[in-house]
Amino acid sequence: MLNNISTGVISINNKDCISMINPSAQKMLSIKTKKVLGRPFMEVLKEEHIPIAEDIVNRLKEAKGGLAERQITLSLGDKKMTLMTHASLLYDHNNEYMGMVLVFDDLTQLQKMQRMAAWREVARRIAHEVKNPLTPIQLSAQRLRRRYLDKLEEDRDVFDECTRIIIEQVDDMKHLVDEFSAFAKMPSAMPVPDDLNIIIRETVALYKQAHPQVEYLVEIDSGLPQLELDRSQIKRAIVNLLENATTAVEEDGNSLKKITVRTAYNPQLRIASIQVIDTGPGIPRNAKDRLFEPYFSTKKGGTGLGLAIVSRIVTDHNGFIRVRQNHPRGTIFTIELPVRG
Ligand SMILES: Nc1ncnc2c1ncn2[C@@H]1O[C@H](COP(=O)(O)OP(=O)(O)OP(=O)(O)O)[C@@H](O)[C@H]1O
Ligand SMILES: [Mg+2]
Incomplete structure (x- = not known):
């Protein structure tokens, strides 16, 4: 049962060693189970997380009924996560201490x-x-x-x-x-079956004309099925991403000014993806967390609404958007949209 829930569960035995980690916990905390199973939990924690774990253990010891709750914020790589954790002590029927269970939910999205x-x-x-x-x-x-x-x-x-x-x-x-x-x-999206590839080709064509010094590439997956799309809103989302990418490569000193828009389809997961890849300076490290918030902008005269609007449109299409670094330089925005039926 613990395999299928979205809540993370980790149990620790009476010798303080990790005895079980469910798949959600592995995913949320990017843990490799093989590496940590059976080892003392204090040893496998990253140094900066040790004080948090100590605090939870202390609270547990002091808490009546062996139950403690705390909201914690963890940094994993360059991602920040907020988790609600519930820790409890386990005793067998003879009141012998058996260990601890830590249960946690990801509040970041909420x-x-x-x-x-x-x-x-x-x-x-x-x-x-x-x-x-x-x-x-x-x-x-x-x-x-x-x-x-x-x-x-x-x-x-x-x-x-x-x-x-x-x-x-x-x-x-x-x-x-x-x-x-x-x-x-902004009105809610009204999705109807439509061809994403056509929308992308049309939108990129506008940019090609307006910015001849930038190289725009379109890499289309012709196997993409029809998707439920609100054409004008999806167009707006792509325009906002292209606008940012274009500013990024134009303002950058680097002579390579290339923007690639790629679509792909994963038939197993029934997910279509759109990537907008630029060769600009990349996202400032401290900006990553706030990128999709309204009014967050590092540009003079920028409203900071561009990505907030994109995020809203993608959510209205039941999709996800994420951002990561491009190699060797620049930024990749990926939108994933579900394919119905
Ligand atoms: N492709 C990119 N490369 C580098 N930084 C980016 C990129 N896209 C977005 N950003 C960063 O994210 C911030 C927020 O982008 P967003 O589109 O929401 O607002 P903006 O572009 O600053 O303002 P507006 O969209 O009104 O022009 C930008 O100010 C910039 O710092
Ligand atoms: Mg913008």
Whole structure:
């Protein structure tokens, strides 16, 4: 039974050695069972995780009823994970200590979804509260210009510049607010059977024309079956990924400016995948965790909504998106979509 649940389970015997790890625990913690089974658990832990384990054991000893719960955050490679852990002590019917069981659930996805919901609410409010005063501000500045610009003599330049800045900056803010409200109001996807390869070819063709100095390659898997897609939203997702990839290779000093869009189909898992691969500078290490959050941007003038929108569209299609490093350089975004039927 423990083989099929998504909860991770690890048991430790009365000699503090690991006696069982279920498949979910192996997957979540990237553990190789063969290497750790039968060994003392303190020995197999990474150094930075030892204080967490000690804390759990201490809590267990102090806890009445031999049960302790704690939310923990672990870094595994460059991934951060939040787990809810429940630890309990085991005794046999003679009250002899038999060991411990650690049960844990991955909260990372749940937290991401909660953050996403919070952001949509923020976006909605910003759109609502900030947008209203912007037009009167702009109109007032324009009126001042019309009325006084030609009447002023000595301060004319200052007046000209200041009013112009107000009008321009308000324009930028309006644009930002529009993006926010579009994000907050984005309609849910309406998927119908469609051909992903065609959508990709069409979208990449637009970029080829607009950026002749970048080499765009399309590698299509012709075995891809029809998928349930909302054509305009999938297009938007691909555009956002291509936009980021194009900026990445264009701003990079490297002369190789290549972007590959690849589709593939895994008939066993019934999963179609789209990869957007660039040869840009790669994702900054500390940015990886927040990449898909709204408003996270390292670009001047970036809204940081691009990847948040992509993530939302992919989720609406019951898919997943992930990012990893390309070798020798650059970034790979992979979208996986289920094939129904
Ligand atoms: N292909 C890429 N290579 C390197 N960094 C990337 C890539 N794609 C995204 N990023 C990083 O992720 C951040 C967030 O991307 P996102 O598309 O959400 O917003 P943005 O591009 O900054 O703003 P906007 O989409 O409004 O132009 C970017 O600012 C950049 O730091
Ligand atoms: Mg972007």
